[in-house]
Amino acid sequence: MTRITVIPGDGIGPEVTEQALLVLDAFGLGLEFDVLDHVNAGTFLETGVALSDVDVERITGSAGTLLGAVGDPRAAGTRYARDVLLRLRFELDLYVNYRPVRLPDARLSPLRRAGRREIDCAVVRENTEGLYVDIGGALRSRTEAEVAVDTEVTTHLGVYRVIDYAMSVASRAVCMVDKSNAVPNGGRVWQRLWRAACAERPDLETSHLYVDVAAMRLVQDPTQFEVIVTNNSYGDILSDLAAELAGGLGMAPSVNLNPGTGFGLYEPVHGSAPDIAGTDTANPIGAVLSAALLLDQLGYRDEAAAVGAATDRAVADRRCTADIGGSLGTRAAGEAIRDLLA
Template identity: 50%
Template structure:
């Protein structure tokens, strides 16, 4: 039975890069049932629904979601984003956010020392808790006495399951990152469960770093890391840092998955890029690699490996967009990767 893939290009750059990802999947021989849905800012402005009810019903049944980017300068991005991407993450319980960071070509690294450039790590970010759940509020808003509170939600179950996932993903070491020396309550729970889960995996090396030290170590020598596991906010920040270490946000992929239900949403991390969207210059590599993560999640391991190899070959040959040293358009870059899979 063919896997059903719900396609949500959404807004801005997403509309340009998702078709390139599908082009590459087809060139790789993917026998998938793609169905695109009308979820975007225009639809939201017409109906007031970020995701229409019938579309939501279909998304719940999909084997995976291939996502573009959400946001529009005409809208309050926070409310619209919450109604689309955060709803998908929270209500489908996609509690694992995967942010791999692999350097495909030395010339893309900003690091001076050549021996510290060749990074290949994975950030495992807790995706449904932390500061992003929206708990809190503002009191006496608009006055000089205004108070704003944003609460950091961490649960025993949520922390435990993300730590367990990280150990399962590790090749040699898991590094847990927090700020428990300052955030003593949330950090205390992370420390407690880190110690408990670590004992269950004695063959995997472990290390703990505070988030500021982790940021410094990533810039100093990212090759030292295998798997980093952390909470929602710190994972968001550190994974953008690692994206810059491999060539920028344009080539950084991500996956949002639930290992138990097998649901998954896969998206590039560059956002809608309103400054360059619609000009044919957006880098599709992040979307293509996200599609590769999607088919790997669905069990097509050889196909995923082939796509990643084609991406690396195209980048090394300079057949890519300007942000990573090439001169190709969005569609030409997609063609360059697809051609390598057909040849």
Template identity: 65%
Template sequence: MTRLAVVPGDGIGPEVIAQALETVTALRIGIEFDVLDHINAGTFLRTGVALSEEDFTRIAGCDAVLLGAVGDPRVITPAYARGVLLSLRSRLDLYANVRPARLLHDDLSPLRDRANRGIDCVIVRENTEGLYGGSLHRMSGAEVAIDIEVSTARGVRRIVEHAFSLARRGMCMVDKSNAVPSGGALWQRIWRETAADHPNVATYHLFADVAAMRLVADPTEFDVIVTNNSFDDILSDLAAQIAGGLGTAASANVNPDTGFCLCEPVHGSAPDITGTGTANPVGAILSAALLLEHLGYGSEAKAVRSAVDRAVAAGHRTPDLGGSLTTQQAGSAVRAEL
């Protein structure tokens, strides 16, 4: 039996994850849930431990992880978030962050030109290196802060290879090699070498600022974008907004070599709406669909996505999408379509 580790987390995380789990249960495919609802900011504030060794062993012993959100305004140190999410990414070597961006309905797009609204792309992020993989901060009497961005040939090659494996039409590699030449040169060389092994995939390169501009001008030109940790963090949120907003955005953190996967909605813990019953469950439900697909339940994942599309098209939406449904009602509407 497939075992899924579930970490509801903080803020609206437990609210939206509950809807995702109800949706998976409605499929009746026999997935077993191991819910670790004690991994949260409250536990960290009480014990100082973000993720115990026992909890890590439980998670690593499952087939995949569904995570709600990590973050709480009471926690003023980055040690908590790094100790949960970044620790799991690093220790499980989940080096590929995959962020699909697909417009759910035309009226959700902020773009003026109707012909260019239909974004349907995947942004692939190197998840374990770069500025976020182990940046160093040093302060002196002159108040100097130093962050070090590290890219390795192994790290770049494997993320570029995975991005090519997802390409349907084309591949865009994004960097800032005109301003950051050392890392840029490494990415450029490995990208060209890998592209030579995929002659049927159209490839091109953009600087990060130009890519942001063109995502807004005409996102339909993009199929797969691959870039480093920090640039992807920005571009993927921009793409999510173009596709309808962060409340609908799903993501997967994957190690394609081991097959392990952690999926999560990207909206964060949203403390400002926690407990109001207005959180959008779509990002969590679509994250569950990503997870199902990764676990081999392709037809079920497709059914969930289709149900979300129909529910949104019928106007069954939470306030962030212009509707008036509660979190529970929006989840129920998706399951009614399912």
């Protein structure tokens, strides 16, 4: 039996995760769910521990982890979220953040030109380096002479392996995005390894854009992209922009993945949204599609495709939540997807 660890988390996390688990259960695959419902802000505020060593052992002993959301206004600062998300990313070396983006219905696109709405691409983001490694500090804090430094880390290994993964999942085209004209040291590493990778894959259409131009091109015509590969901070920004072009963050799935071990942390992009927690209004599609990514990684490709088709049909029929034009609550929207599973 395949064991999946589940962290419902905070805010709307438990609500959307419940719907994702019900979709997984509907296939009768015999998956076992180990639910770590104590991993949340309440436990952190009580104990000072966000994720214990025992929790990490349970997670690493499973085939993958489904996460709802992490974040609570009571847990001020970034320590709580970093102690959960970044601990898992770094300790399990989940060096790829893979965010597929596909428009399920043209009415959800904010773009005015009909011929340029059909976004169907993926952002492959380096997930363990860059500006998010928390190297830096502050001098003379909270004074007019304050100096703050955050260091961006770029390594040969980190860049090589994320470009290699992006090439491996592309069938047509890969665009590498950086800002090497303004950030030259790390940029040289990205440029050198990108040129080497392109030489090894002449079958792919390869291109390079600076991040500001890439953002502009995404809005002008997202249909030109298949796979975008970039660093941690640029990938964070571009993937959110791409998600908005496909209906919003409530629809957006992701996986933090180690392609070598096959382990992944699967989570919707939307966050904990504490302002709507408990109101049965959260969109469950991001969590459901994250579960579909989990199915695909486990080898259940037909089931994963069926989930994608069911969510598309539910959106087209407006059997969905209000943020994407429907009138259903979270639970009813999840039920609609299950009803449409082929």
